Amino acid sequence: MTAIQNRRAMLVLIVLSGLIISICMGLRQSLGLFMRPMTLELGISAATFGFSIALQNIVWGLSQPFIGAAADRYGPRPVLIATALVYAAGLVLMVFSNAFPGGLEVAGFLAGIGTAGTGFGVLIGTVSRATPPEKRSQTVGLVAAAGSLGTMVLAPIGQSLINGFGWKAAMVAFAAIAASMAVFSLAIREHAVPNTNISELNQKLSDALRGAMGHRGYLFMTLAFFACGFQLVFITTHLPAYLQLCGIAPGVGASALALIGLFNSIGTYMFGLLGARYSQKHLLAMIYLLRTLFIVAFLAAPISATSTLVFAAAMGFLWLGVAPLVTGIIGRVFGLTHFNTLYGVVFLSHQVGSFFGAWMGGLVFDRTGNYNFAWGALIVIGITAFTLQWLMDERPPREHKPAGPLAPVAA
Secondary structure, eight states: OOHHHHHHHHHHHHHHHHHHHHHHHHHHHTGGGGHHHHHHHHOOOHHHHHHHHHHHHHHHHHHHHHHHHHHHHHOHHHHHHHHHHHHHHHHHHHHTTTSSTTHHHHHHHHHHHHHHHHSHHHHHHHHHHTSOHHHHHHHHHHHHHHHTHHHHHHHHHHHHHHHHHOHHHHHHHHHHHHHHHHHHHTTOOOOOOTTOOHHHHTOOHHHHHHHHHTOHHHHHHHHHHHHHHHHHHHHHHHHHHHHHHTTOOHHHHHHHHHHHHHHHHHHHHHHHHHHTTSOHHHHHHHHHHHHHHHHHHHHHSOOOHHHHHHHHHHHHHTTSTHHHHHHHHHHHHHOSTTHHHHHHHHHHHHHHHHHHHHHHHHHHHHHHSSOHHHHHHHHHHHHHHHHHHHTOOOOOGGGGSOOOOOOOOOO
């Protein structure tokens, strides 16, 4: 390929990756809009709806390492196409979830697999492989920023469709949008890993996993990522319902989700730029700390439409800034040969947190009639994540190996 062809191929990859991630995340982060109409029409509890979202998130996490490994081995395109269609099937099934026992849970299961394939895990690895190390953080930040715009567009569309045509028609429209990701995936191509030595390319997956699981810094980052999922999925799932409890108009919830998407794109790109110049682990820790402080400030002030939108803008700015930082640390410390798999393991922790954030919120509300305990849990877990991430050891595994025996000194 010539330099012009390389630039053109890279531009196509960035645009398509951003578009697919944007659709995937926009759909996922807008599902909270369906909680109230679905609970009223189907006669299910908030905990039941919350559990289906929680199941989606835990399945996403559990399947991410395996889907990542498949993309590492077979390339991203077949994985993207298959999982996009599975995602669409899961959303369609939500419309018919009361037709048979466990329908809502099966729908959440399928949507979880679809999100694992069309979200960050596969495409960020593909973009990272195609990008030189000195530009990786900025490029991943750009793709993640573009992917953040989906919520800004799809949340208002979803609320408008629900108001005008009912939640079932809105969900079918969301399923059609999910299926469009399969079409966009047709043009995705895998790129060679730049600047990778032969020993890294020949490294076995089992050796890569063993090295990562024995790395204290990797474990600290993985545990801290639990808080990320716990906080963010609780907010996307339960914030609209919480605002209605506080007497805020339903449209404010949709506007808040859209505002999260807008500021998410700005913050993600900025953290990608900062990650190329400053300590990625410390930037990641500061995101966890600032999120927690904004939650405290939101709860301390009177809840209003204005305070909600300010809170949404602040949280949006800190939302996906973790993506270029986490991926940058993994690529720099462990290389790119098994990147999707190692990222999938870290992301599993994120999704365990997402599971408990979504489910716990509904459970707490059903038992107490409010979200007070749930907000408190978000604060404690956020402080813990900040501490773990700040103390992370980010030296590559080979630098942890003890030196060999000293050579004898010649007489």
